[in-house]
Amino acid sequence: MTKPILKVENLTTQFLTYAGIVQAVRGISFEIYPGEAIGLVGESGCGKSVTGLSIMRLIPDPPGKIVSGSVYLDRKNLLESSEKEMRNVRGNEISMIFQDPMTSLNPVFSIGYQIMETLLLHQEITKKQAKEKAIELLDMVHIKSPEEVINRYPHQLSGGMRQRVMAAIAISCDPKIIIADEPTTSLDVTIQAQILNLLNDLKTKLNSSIVLITHNLAVVAGLCSRVLVMYAGLIMEEGTDMQIYNKPMHPYTWGLMKAVPKINEEEKERLTTIPGLPPDLLSPPKGCPFALRCDYAMQICFQKKPPFFEPQKGHKIACWLMDSRAPRTKRSM
Amino acid sequence: MNVKTIDGPILQVKRLKKYFPIKRGGFLKKETVFVKAIDEVSFNVKKGETLGLVGETGSGKTTVGRTIIRLYKPTSGQIIFNGMDITNFSENKMQKVRKEIQMIFQDPYASLDPRLTVEEIVTEPMEIHNLYTPEKRRERASELLNIIGLNPEHLNRFPHEFSGGQRQRIGLARALAVEPQFIVCDEPVSALDVSIQAQIINTFEDLQEQFGLTYLFISHDIAMVKHISDNIAVMYLGRIMETAPSNEIYKHPLHPYTQALMTAVPIPDPQAEKKRARIVLEGDISSNINLPKGCRFRPRCKYAKKICEEIEPKLEEKETNHFVACHLY
Numbered sequence: 211m212t213k214p215i216l217k218v219e220n221l222t223t224q225f226l227t228y229a230g231i232v233q234a235v236r237g238i239s240f241e242i243y244p245g246e247a248i249g250l251v252g253e254s255g256c257g258k259s260v261t262g263l264s265i266m267r268l269i270p271d272p273p274g275k276i277v278s279g280s281v282y283l284d285r286k287n288l289l290e291s292s293e294k295e296m297r298n299v300r301g302n303e304i305s306m307i308f309q310d311p312m313t314s315l316n317p318v319f320s321i322g323y324q325i326m327e328t329l330l331l332h333q334e335i336t337k338k339q340a341k342e343k344a345i346e347l348l349d350m351v352h353i354k355s356p357e358e359v360i361n362r363y364p365h366q367l368s369g370g371m372r373q374r375v376m377a378a379i380a381i382s383c384d385p386k387i388i389i390a391d392e393p394t395t396s397l398d399v400t401i402q403a404q405i406l407n408l409l410n411d412l413k414t415k416l417n418s419s420i421v422l423i424t425h426n427l428a429v430v431a432g433l434c435s436r437v438l439v440m441y442a443g444l445i446m447e448e449g450t451d452m453q454i455y456n457k458p459m460h461p462y463t464w465g466l467m468k469a470v471p472k473i474n475e476e477e478k479e480r481l482t483t484i485p486g487l488p489p490d491l492l493s494p495p496k497g498c499p500f501a502l503r504c505d506y507a508m509q510i511c512f513q514k515k516p517p518f519f520e521p522q523k524g525h526k527i528a529c530w531l532m533d534s535r536a537p538r539t540k541r542s543m
Numbered sequence: 544m545n546v547k548t549i550d551g552p553i554l555q556v557k558r559l560k561k562y563f564p565i566k567r568g569g570f571l572k573k574e575t576v577f578v579k580a581i582d583e584v585s586f587n588v589k590k591g592e593t594l595g596l597v598g599e600t601g602s603g604k605t606t607v608g609r610t611i612i613r614l615y616k617p618t619s620g621q622i623i624f625n626g627m628d629i630t631n632f633s634e635n636k637m638q639k640v641r642k643e644i645q646m647i648f649q650d651p652y653a654s655l656d657p658r659l660t661v662e663e664i665v666t667e668p669m670e671i672h673n674l675y676t677p678e679k680r681r682e683r684a685s686e687l688l689n690i691i692g693l694n695p696e697h698l699n700r701f702p703h704e705f706s707g708g709q710r711q712r713i714g715l716a717r718a719l720a721v722e723p724q725f726i727v728c729d730e731p732v733s734a735l736d737v738s739i740q741a742q743i744i745n746t747f748e749d750l751q752e753q754f755g756l757t758y759l760f761i762s763h764d765i766a767m768v769k770h771i772s773d774n775i776a777v778m779y780l781g782r783i784m785e786t787a788p789s790n791e792i793y794k795h796p797l798h799p800y801t802q803a804l805m806t807a808v809p810i811p812d813p814q815a816e817k818k819r820a821r822i823v824l825e826g827d828i829s830s831n832i833n834l835p836k837g838c839r840f841r842p843r844c845k846y847a848k849k850i851c852e853e854i855e856p857k858l859e860e861k862e863t864n865h866f867v868a869c870h871l872y
Binding site: 483 | 600708737739740744745765769793804809810812814817823824827
């Protein structure tokens with residue numbers, strides 16, 4: 211087995227607010243292997259974006275704070291690196307594509323300038339070479355007539371094109387890992403399909419790893435080979451795409467799967483809802499955070515946080531139902 | 544329910560146009576151009592059914608919804624509701640029609656007045672339409688909260704005390720307050736999380752069954768529209784390209800745009816998803832100020848022929864109940 215390229219251990223990120231401490235990420239661990247795409251899935255407020263930002267050390271401090279844990283990139287712990295070292299990592303080894311292509315580009319600089327900025331910062335090349343590379347990158351993300359586009363400003367491009375430019379910046383220094391935080395959420399489906407195809411292309415061409423952060427399970431299905439399902443700052447289930455989609459074991463994953471209508475459904479089925487709301491992260495419940503909304507909750511679920519059970523290699527489930535003492539439930543999707 | 548109107552369409556839209564003028568140029572060379580938000584749209588909605596309106600950003604689907612309830616004045620065309628031509632109704636007359644047509648907006652955070660309590664929000668439409676006595680209104684408000692799945696004790700709270708899904712429920716209660724026949728739902732669940740979306744969509748379906756409501760459901764989420772609608776109309780640049788029963792349009796999309804749209808929607812199943820042949824559209828939606836000549840989808844269409852450059856195809860019935868505007872058929 212190859213060695214993981216990024217190892218996140220017990221990552222805990224909190225936000226100090228007037229109301230109290232928001233425990234956004236509550237000690238999660240996972241690994242990313244070279245050249246793989248993993249999906250980080252969950253609803254808003256589950257901590258998926260904060261996880262991405264924590265890896266990049268982009269959590270605004272204050273109010274945010276990475277309280278404990280480690281993020282190993284090769285042998286280096288990013289959480290103990292200096293700001294200067296981090297600047298070398300960001301954009302160069304790990305880069306990020308943000309959700310909103312409308313606001314994540316600087317409106318007063320040309321597209322070319324913004325791509326060249328990253329290149330000039332991280333690589334020892336001349337401006338002329340950087341410009342050539344910028345054109346090459348735009349071509350790689352399938353932008354037509356890149357020589358013209360580099361002189362344009364963000365407002366002159368459509369949302370899909372801006373997201374491509376973001377992708378071009380992200381891949382400019384051949385990063386080992388690309389973190390894509392909801393890269394298609396604000397785009398139309400046809401444009402979403404273009405961007406997903408592009409990410410898939412880049413993955414094969416550059417052999418980079420991709421972390422796709424999204425709330426859309428369907429988007430993950432086409433791109434990722436491993437999926438992490440997050441809820442209330444914790445990982446609920448982790449597994450390969452087949453394990454998660456074909457044999458999900460966590461009641462929360464079942465709920466998520468059944469709550470979205472499938473476009474290929476034959477007969478109209480009533481959507482299954484997850485009753486209630488996610489817990490308040492100011493004072494998360496003692497036991498399993500999903501217990502209050504779970505149809506299968508047992509006494510222990512309210513008292514003790516479930517450990518990870520691993521019934522199959524690589525398929526981890528944080529649920530007491532997996533314990534051998536739990537009553538056999540009909541685990542159907 | 545009124546048995547007489549069950550078969551006929553409750554809403555007929557005929558050749559509806561809405562152009563927005565924009566002034567361009569300087570002092571000397573002033574010119575007015577038009578954004579053709581809706582460019583001859585026609586459709587019918589039958590009582591008790593749901594018509595889904597899908598399309599990309601800028602296709603004009605929201606404008607259609609807003610023009611139907613006359614939040615915008617149509618440029619030309621006809622809107623016939625319950626047999627009445629409401630296209631040129633005065634504001635006064637329109638007021639009465641709005642008792643029957645209500646709207647639910649996209650953003651549950653912006654569509655409720657933050658300074659009103661839930662009770663005030665839900666009773667306001669009844670006051671405007673002079674329904675019931677004040678005591679009865681209050682009673683009805685708590686009844687409505689029960690119907691849409693909120694606790695009547697919440698009547699004295701303010702919108703900021705609720706989550707997005709709960710706010711959308713309050714918007715729904717407000718729309719139901721005047722017992723409308725028709726509700727225009729403009730992206731009602733787009734701003735919500737998936738598990739909350741399902742709750743709201745199920746509530747929509749229950750209410751339709753309970754009160755015989757008719758919906759115009761506007762959304763860019765095609766899987767959701769397919770789930771809730773009986774019929775689907777696909778819009779592109781201000782015009783309907785195809786309409787058909789929802790299963791039919793997914794299984795046998797005729798228009799190349801619909802085909803691309805349907806295959807672009809991801810399926811939450813890795814095996815199906817990785818095998819699927821996807822038609823990826825090149826480029827972006829054209830500008831609706833200078834529309835392309837001929838078919839407006841031509842610049843992105845891989846089947847475009849000579850005729851497509853010259854003549855705009857009309858929406859015609861090619862199969863039973865399946866209308867398409869394309870020269871291929």
